[in-house]
Amino acid sequence: MSAATARETRRFETEVKQLLHLMVHSLYSNKEIFLRELISNAADAADKLRFNALSNPELLAGDNDVRVRLIVDKEAGTLTISDNGIGMTRDEAIANLGTIAKSGTAEFLSKLSGDQKKDAQLIGQFGVGFYSGFIVADRITVRSRAAGTKPQEAIQWESAGDGEFTIESINKEERGTDVVLHLKEGEKAFLEPWRLRSLVHKYSEHIAIPVQLPKEDDEGKATDEFETANKATALWTRPKSEISDEEYKEFYKHIAHDFDEPLTWAHNRVEGKHEYTSLFYIPKRAPFDLWNRDRPRGVKLYVKRVFIMDDAEQFLPVYLRFARGVIDSNDLPLNVSREILQDSSVTDALRKQSVKRILGMLDDLAKDEEKYLGFWDEFGQVLKEGLGEDFANREAIAKLLRFASTHNDDAKQSVSLGAYVERMKTNQTAIYYLSAENYSSAKHSPHLEVFRKKGIEVLLLTDRIDEWMLSYLNDFDGKPLVSVTRGELDLGALETETDKAIQKELEQQSAGLVERIKNALGERVKEVRITHRLTDSPACVVGEKHEMGAHMLKLMKQTGQDVPEFKPIFEINPEHALIKRLDAEQDEARFGELTDVLFDQARLAESGQLESAGSYVAKMNKLLLELLAK
């Protein structure tokens, strides 16, 4: 026996073992989805064959009608999902059915809790697939012959899902793949044709390939003939008015291999300069590898109903990588490749319209606040990337943003810029925001004091991407976005003449104190001045108007970048008891120490860290001791 025909036993990759275990245990209450998954794989294999046959018609070898068949053997207790699609070679079977190609899988699996309910949700983020067969089968045999190879080059893969699989060469007359499920004792109901028929209706009605079951004779016995059990018209080719929500949802699960329903979808047929149909979906939950910017993404591309490729990323920008769906173009050539797509004016036009369509769909979704906030929690941070990536749609994206805000006084990001603008005070001209490391430091920032006093809303920005995003978002609806921690606070017309007069007077009265503090802090500050923003705190630090905030600098430092030294402006509140006490201090050494402590505290409140926490603690302790000694 040659090496190629020998039966070989191999171990699964550790990740496969874990995934298998998880799948079997957590999806048990939804076990019938295995059929959708295996039929989806068979349909994909048929699509791939049809596509490859465009350039190499010999692959079809006269057998042009691709289909999937469900074959039951009650005696053997097997259900076979048989396709005449592209098939797999030995190497492909080993790679596809023995390893998981998604990067980050190990990390994802390590997050699982062991709680089956929770994990069943998480598996939806991963995508269900071939291994779901093991939910109902205690052994799976895959027989496959790749299109264009000889019958004796076929292979048989077999596993009991326990950590090992065997692979050997066999003879297979027909091209394509048979997945034979040896059903577990309790799962024999899947051998009933009526049950299979109803599952095909439920799950696979509108995939583009016929799913066939044996015809039954008058006595209900299976014959050798097959009949098609589903409609087998690609869903997107049917008129919208005839498609039910249920059908849209099932189709999504089929294309996305998702276990959850989609959040929303948009189906459009476009005629005119470009003729195409698009059907886009927004998933309910983010996939586990959403942050891997290299993960496969994009839509399934069809040209005149013929499948061309999965993950056609040319039609969607990276920041819309969460959208799934189908584009079926009448304008592109059938032999279109990724390279041609790259430079095609049709791609450009379709991409532009697709982006508009998806942003429009999100805008519609936003009318249902609860649903939209669900979307925002999962994908909001990705959408923010769009402000930098897609200048043309900046406004549409800005409308979709949601923030935490002093108006709601909770950490939930639920306030839109539109809602903020509507609530703006009569004389308010700017949209105020504060960016900080987390919600708690934002909420307690002394910079908010004057805004609270005057009842002016401030947006609280705490996502890592926010500072970057703000460099692309200068205004909204004609109102500038203004940081409350940078530059001289100018509340414009929100301040009354009396406010201004009081400020002026305070400035004059405190000139001496400001000078003393400046001397005490020396090079550590850029400037010392009287504050306009504090009511309850003694002091705070601020940055220059166009300078990066302390928070941004900290983030840059964490990523190992060279950052300019941040020399803050120190603002004091002369009406605060501590500042009054400081002003009265005659002993210059002690004045210096007190100033240091106030300055360090202000920095702490700003960025949560100090250059020398040790020296701050030592000074604090000294003060405490003095206090206690009195």
Ligand SMILES: Nc1ncnc2c1ncn2[C@@H]1O[C@H](COP(=O)(O)OP(=O)(O)OP(=O)(O)O)[C@@H](O)[C@H]1O
């Ligand atoms: N019937 C089939 N014919 C040909 N190849 C198949 C068939 N079933 C599975 N495969 C191959 O095995 C691979 C793994 O299948 P599996 O269902 O586990 O994952 P997937 O479909 O790639 O991903 P996911 O289900 O997570 O979206 C497929 O990508 C495909 O290459």
